Amino acid sequence: MRGAEEIYSCREDLGRFSQRFLAFKRVSEELGKPWFEAWIERLMANYLEGKIATRIPVRDRTEARAFLALWNGASTWNRLTEPYGEGHENQGFLSWKPINVPPNLRLKPEPNPDPVDLTKKVKQMAIFLGANRVGIAELNRKWVYEETCRNIYDPGPPQTKRIVFGDVEEPQETETELVIPQGIRYAVVTIIDLNRILTQVGPASLSTSIATNMAYARMGITDIALAEAIRMMGYNAIPCKNGTALSIPLAIDAGLGQLGRNGLLITPDYGPAVRIGKVLTDMPLVPDSPIDFGVTEFCNTCKKCAELCPAGAIPKGERTFEPPSETGNPGALKWYVDGKRCLRYWIAAGASCASCQAVCPFTKGSFWGHRVIRGLIKHAPLLNPLWVPLDDLFGYGRMRDPEILWDMKMGPFGIDPSKED
Template structure:
């Protein structure tokens, strides 16, 4: 049944020279600009329960992921090692950007459109400006954040479309890594350009992030949060790879936009229904002051580890597959979700289990999801205590041996926090 148009949103074209696009938003999926948020709750949780990255809070599973991937997906494990060699020097450079100095004196003029045009010229698909909201900084990263750089330049790079439709696969995960490496190249040119305008800046991403990027992109009007926990941007959907450059440049801030995604995702639900690990909750909850769908980490990472970073939730998103305009046009005309229930959108293949058509999901053995949870140091202490109380502690030198084993494992866990264990995961502090 056709839907009535509530309003229209105009956005820049996909590439710098492309014409603008006009997105019709149906009246029945209107919500509010950005995301439903209770700012007092966001502030409370940021103050009393600071955010921390998965690399810190779930570090116990890092070594597990390395070992399991080596056996279940050795080609992916090798791809990750190669990617780590490439991305590590980029990350080390990122860490220095906050200390680098501009190369001239600033004019004091608004440089918003100059920076936007440069970013688009370089190849960034989405560019927006917003206040750098420190409530979203990871606790372990607070020591690195330059407080005087109070404005965020939000930049999105497109992950290769064709390869991404092969998710989950070695080819698609290679495209993921290539997008990160491209971010590193573009960031160097952006930093040089911002310095030439007389301003300082600090780069966050790829791999080394101050915290979750999506809240800033939503505030900058570059998309909205999808059920799959990812930014759904107008041109790339969840295929956008995100990067933030904080700066003291004089910029005109953008505003959040209601693209209709908050309610449209509730109607769609394809990613939730097609997730191999059943890790995407279909119902929204209020969490840390934001209304959103929560992802279940313990059901997500085991699948990601064995199946090339998974990403089925990216592949089956109609906004990613077709773009926001075709999806919204189709919804206005028919009241239906473009591609829903079709093999073209929803079908995927897992290497050892075969093809899964719409309505079909893989089954896993009960021990598939057995994975250590929480911080590595806590998990290792608990395991050490268990071994001390077991028969393993009997005999000459047994306790000394257990102690050495514990020390070795603890040192290794600390090392892993600083290494890109997964291509899509942030590094620890």
């Protein structure tokens, strides 16, 4: 079984990260107002000009308003499940306590649990409740945020609470701390696919924001429902969305993908066009092993995301242990993306950007030829220089006409039907 340390490398001094340094918080502080307010101002100005981002005109204002309408619909679902998750630990439906479990079943699992059987069942539940893929990680406490930041989207002094592990029976919140029981040893990590076609109207556009918000909404519903299912089995469960712990390293530990140059998890089936949810639990489970399908070697050659990033936020050089700003956590060997540059570009565009997902050669449909090439990337890295020019030649990663939203084949909840088996 390959260990995580063979897939990524961390310095001894790598510390836990605080949400006070997330780009959303730092950029709001620098602007002196919530980043979202600045973003909405630009978004509304675009709409009045009949655009869905600064450089993307649509037919007329009615057309622009239809994009706004769908964005608001998807965002509403996301808001209902505590948007994005950071800063929202133990709030609303992201409660750390059972919501609908009869008191006589709470924390009373059946005797003699079989971790193999429980793992099989919890994975099946995760898929049924909305995940595209699921894996189990042994919880490395290094990946748990050092503190939450309650005013994460606002300027002003950070309102933080430490996240600690304690000898408690159930997760708890005090005036100053969020306390995770020592027995919480696993993360059930879920992959939620993003409608990749919608991310290809851009680089920044409202259709990208629609796809992203819908993925977060599905993630919220999946995490919250899965936590309740686990609690009904008699165990503790903490639904997280983006909050509580860093999602990407947990997803790598859970065998769901590898880290790319674009700072995103690259999954075998969906490339980087995904969001990652997780539920922390003390249910006895069997962890998965990290996978290596040649992403690091491929990214060494490719650089497509870095060359096309409109904000210049993705490095073109080698991996390092040092981030370009305080929004990254030093000590992990990787390509550090400059989160502040990225978010400032979103604000200037009045729409979120997903160019680094859209143009990535791993973001593909399910055509059999793509599977063959993925196999060659894994087993014949010397051929890697061939694939990027071929990708360009076939027009992959090209930006699409915004009108595609109204004509494309679409599954319920915006799921891309071409990606499922």
